[in-house]
Amino acid sequence: MDWLPQWDRVVIVASGPSAQFLAPLAPRPGWAVLAINESWRLVPWADALYACDADWWKHRNGVPEFRGLKISQDELACEAYPDVKRVYLEDRNEFLFDEIGTIGSGGNSSFQALNIAAQAGAKKIILVGVDMTAEHGSHWHGDHQEPLRNTTPLAYTRMIAAFIDAAPVLKARGIDVVNVSRDSALPAFRKSRLCQEMN
Numbered sequence: 001m002d003w004l005p006q007w008d009r010v011v012i013v014a015s016g017p018s019a020q021f022l023a024p025l026a027p028r029p030g031w032a033v034l035a036i037n038e039s040w041r042l043v044p045w046a047d048a049l050y051a052c053d054a055d056w057w058k059h060r061n062g063v064p065e066f067r068g069l070k071i072s073q074d075e076l077a078c079e080a081y082p083d084v085k086r087v088y089l090e091d092r093n094e095f096l097f098d099e100i101g102t103i104g105s106g107g108n109s110s111f112q113a114l115n116i117a118a119q120a121g122a123k124k125i126i127l128v129g130v131d132m133t134a135e136h137g138s139h140w141h142g143d144h145q146e147p148l149r150n151t152t153p154l155a156y157t158r159m160i161a162a163f164i165d166a167a168p169v170l171k172a173r174g175i176d177v178v179n180v181s182r183d184s185a186l187p188a189f190r191k192s193r194l195c196q197e198m199n
Contacts, residue, residue, distance in 0.1 A: 008121065009032065010117040012114060012128065013129055014110045019042060019181075025194075031198065032122075034047065037051045044065070051072055051077075073112065074086075087116060094169065095169050096119075106166065124178070178192050178197050
């Protein structure tokens, strides 16, 4: 897995509605930015882009505009777009570390991106737009259109449970995860303000 960078501090920009108020971020020395799906448009200068599904990559034609590292767990996406690097997904609600490049699913891309950032060596990870609720809308960019799917309330419940169960592993490894989305329904990590955490 020689393409996986070494990061000390990472901001993960997900697609919850709160992301539009917290991004675009200004680039900061010492901080890497990992965007998820459409959120690369909020931070087009991001270091990396993660998208789980081949349908998304196909819908965006491999995102040729994005110049950073591209990552997916989908074999079809990586075959169709050779510049997309592959990680391997296990259907487990756990953050995995035994084999670099093999990550846990958690049922959502934010969980998977967090596992990637942790495997890249990050000791501090800030979550932006990981709202885990549709109370203020599905995404900052509105609903996905077919064939892409939107998250159901039941799916959010399962995702939150996966985060809660898996979070102690990160703390035990000395990884500080901070959720800066004020309206997030995710209680697994401490909450703070972005401006305070990036000082």
